[in-house]
Amino acid sequence: MRWMTRWKIISTLASPRRSIAIDPSSTTVGTSSASARERSCWSSRARWSSTTTSASTDIDDDADGTTESGQVRALMHYCTSLRDVLSRFVDAEALASSRAVVVERCREMRRTLPVTYKSGTPFMSSGALFTAFAFELERARSAEHLAEIQNVVTACAEGGLVPYHSARESYGRVRDALRNHGDDDARRALEYFSGKRVEAPVDFATAEDVTPWTLTRNTPSLDAKIVAAAMEVQRTGFAVVDGVLGEQTSDTVRRALDEFVDQSPAFIKGELDRTERHVIGDEAVDKMRDDWICWLSGDEDDPMVGAFCQFLRVTLLNPLHLALGTPLAPVDSYVSNAMLSVYEPGARGFVSHVDNCGPDLGDARALSAVYYPSSSGEDEGGALKLFPDHPTRCVTVTPTADRLVLFASARVPHCVTSRSSDAKRRVAASFWYVGDPNAIGPQ
Ligand SMILES: O=C(O)CCC(=O)C(=O)O
Numbered sequence: 001m002r003w004m005t006r007w008k009i010i011s012t013l014a015s016p017r018r019s020i021a022i023d024p025s026s027t028t029v030g031t032s033s034a035s036a037r038e039r040s041c042w043s044s045r046a047r048w049s050s051t052t053t054s055a056s057t058d059i060d061d062d063a064d065g066t067t068e069s070g071q072v073r074a075l076m077h078y079c080t081s082l083r084d085v086l087s088r089f090v091d092a093e094a095l096a097s098s099r100a101v102v103v104e105r106c107r108e109m110r111r112t113l114p115v116t117y118k119s120g121t122p123f124m125s126s127g128a129l130f131t132a133f134a135f136e137l138e139r140a141r142s143a144e145h146l147a148e149i150q151n152v153v154t155a156c157a158e159g160g161l162v163p164y165h166s167a168r169e170s171y172g173r174v175r176d177a178l179r180n181h182g183d184d185d186a187r188r189a190l191e192y193f194s195g196k197r198v199e200a201p202v203d204f205a206t207a208e209d210v211t212p213w214t215l216t217r218n219t220p221s222l223d224a225k226i227v228a229a230a231m232e233v234q235r236t237g238f239a240v241v242d243g244v245l246g247e248q249t250s251d252t253v254r255r256a257l258d259e260f261v262d263q264s265p266a267f268i269k270g271e272l273d274r275t276e277r278h279v280i281g282d283e284a285v286d287k288m289r290d291d292w293i294c295w296l297s298g299d300e301d302d303p304m305v306g307a308f309c310q311f312l313r314v315t316l317l318n319p320l321h322l323a324l325g326t327p328l329a330p331v332d333s334y335v336s337n338a339m340l341s342v343y344e345p346g347a348r349g350f351v352s353h354v355d356n357c358g359p360d361l362g363d364a365r366a367l368s369a370v371y372y373p374s375s376s377g378e379d380e381g382g383a384l385k386l387f388p389d390h391p392t393r394c395v396t397v398t399p400t401a402d403r404l405v406l407f408a409s410a411r412v413p414h415c416v417t418s419r420s421s422d423a424k425r426r427v428a429a430s431f432w433y434v435g436d437p438n439a440i441g442p443q
C-alpha cells in the first residue's frame with residue numbers, strides 16, 4: 001500500500017477549478033479588455049508611452065487559458081511536468097538538497113505553458129501548479145518525503161508560483177498529519193522550513209518583518225473590521241474601512257505597488273468595454289474614464305504584489321463570506337482579478353456609473369472593493385463619490401492610505417473626480433466579488 005493512501009490528507013485541496021462563467025474582461029463599465037494590447041511604461045522622464053501590439057489574435061481558441069479546455073491543458077502541463085521533475089528526486093534527502101532546483105523547474109513550466117491568456121491576464125496559473133502539487137503530496141513515499149514536497153510548495157509560493165493560501169492550507173494539513181502520527185523527524189523538517197514562514201507572527205516590530213505570508217493571513221482584528229463593514233454594506237449599500245492592513249504592512253504594499261506601476265509594461269488605457277475605443281475613439285472614452293489600468297492575477301513576479309492580489313481575493317473574502325450570508329465566488333475560483341488603476345496628474349476622472357452592467361446580462365459582480373495604498377490631499381481631486389440611495393445624496397471618499405471602500409456593485413452609482421494637474425499620481429486597486437448582485441445592499 002502506498003504510504004499516503006493511509007493518510008489521504010490532501011485530496012480535498014485538489015478540487016478542480018470551476019469553469020469561468022464570467023469573463024471580467026468582456027463586461028462593460030469598470031472593466032477592460034486587451035484585444036489590442038497597448039504596452040505602456042511609466043518612467044520619471046517619459047510619461048506613459050504606448051505602442052499597440054497584437055499578442056494573441058491568431059491563437060486557436062482552445063489555447064486560450066481562460067477557456068475550460070485551455071485550463072485543462074494548463075493543468076495537464078503542470079501535472080505531467082511536475083511528476084517528471086519530482087521523479088528525479090526519489091527520496092526526501094535528495095529533494096531537500098534540490099529544493100531551489102525544483103522551484104526553478106516550476107518557473108520553467110510556467111514559462112512554457114502551452115496556453116495563452118487572450119484577455120492578457122493569466123487566470124489560474126499558480127492555482128494549476130498547486131493542484132499538480134496536491135496530487136504529488138498524495139503520492140509521497142514516506143513522512144519525510146511528504147514534508148519535503150510541502151517544503152517545495154512553500155518555496156514555490158515564495159517564488160510567486162503557487163498561491164500563498166493554498167500553500168498555507170496544505171502546510172496545515174501535512175503538519176497535522178505528521179503530528180498525529182508522531183513522525184517527529186519529518187515534522188521537524190517541515191516546521192524548520194515551512195512552519196517558520198507560514199506561521200510567522202503578524203505583530204511584527206518593523207516593516208522588514210512583513211512578508212507575503214503575513215499579508216495573506218486572516219487575523220481576528222482584520223476579520224472583525226471586515227465583518228462590521230459587510231454588515232454596513234447590507235444596511236446602507238457601502239462601507240469605508242480604515243487601517244485595513246496596519247501601518248507596516250500597508251507601507252510595504254504601497255512600495256510594492258508603486259514599484260510595479262513604475263516598471264510594469266502591462267498597463268493599458270481604461271476602457272468601458274472591449275469595443276468602445278474602436279467605435280467611439282480614444283478621446284471620447286478618455287472623457288468618460290481617464291485612467292491607466294493593469295489586471296493583476298495574483299501570479300505577479302513580485303511576490304508581494306501577487307500576495308496583495310491574493311489578499312483581496314481570499315483573505316478579505318473569508319470574513320465577507322461569514323457576514324454576508326450569501327455565497328460569493330469560492331476561494332478556489334479565479335473568476336475575478338484585481339485591477340490596478342492609475343490616474344496621472346491632470347487626468348479626467350471616471351464618470352458616474354454602476355459597476356455591474358446588468359445582472360440580467362450575466363454580469364455577476366455583486367460586491368466592489370477599492371483599496372487605496374496612498375493618500376491624496378483634498379485639493380488634489382480624484383475623490384470617489386458614491387450615490388448610495390439617491391442621485392442627490394452624495395458621499396465623498398478621499399483616497400487615504402490603507403483605506404478600503406466596499407459597495408454593492410449593482411446598486412451604488414459612483415464616479416471619480418478629475419485630478420488636479422499638480423497632484424501626485426493616484427493609485428487604486430479594485431476587486432469584484434461575484435455572486436447574486438441582488439443579495440448585496442439594503443433589501
Ligand atoms: O478608483 C476608484 O476610486 C473607483 C474606480 C471605479 O469606480 C471603477 O474602476 O469602476
Ligand SMILES: [Fe+2]
Nearest residue numbers: 030354355414
Ligand atoms: Fe466603478
